[in-house]
Amino acid sequence: MAAQKSADEAATMSQIEQERRKDEREHLHRDLHPTDQTVVESFLKGSARQNLFGSLTVKREVRGHAETVLGPNARGPVTGLPLLLLPNRAYEFHIEDWRDGQTKPQVDEIVFKF
CATH class of the missing domain: 2.60.40 (Immunoglobulin-like)
Incomplete structure (x- = not known):
């Protein structure tokens, strides 16, 4: 149970980080275009x-x-x-x-x- 909870939290954190990086790339692209x-x-x-x-x-x-x-x-x-x-x-x-x-x-x- 604890392992599943840890895996779910890691997946959530990974998704948040991917979205943050995508937002940063889009912002940089707009600024440099x-x-x-x-x-x-x-x-x-x-x-x-x-x-x-x-x-x-x-x-x-x-x-x-x-x-x-x-x-x-x-x-x-x-x-x-x-x-x-x-x-x-x-x-x-x-x-x-x-x-x-x-x-x-x-x-x-x-x-x-x-």
Whole structure:
């Protein structure tokens, strides 16, 4: 009986500790996420053949990754972004080649993961 009571108390304590750690991780994620302080802009660059580029500026140091979304099942790489982004510095990255006569991007969106 005492062994069962001890096991039940240990299980309860373990559950409480797991929930506390989950709360801490969620709080840390919210505090470190670069939400509305991140600035992203896009622009065409080049003379004979243009390319669509983007610029990303974050307000705090973050690790990040980005990819382009070309449709429901098509993703592609974003080139030019380092893994570690330093604060208040504009990082330029390539989104897509711009074909002659093209008037809008083929890329639907860019997904950033910080």
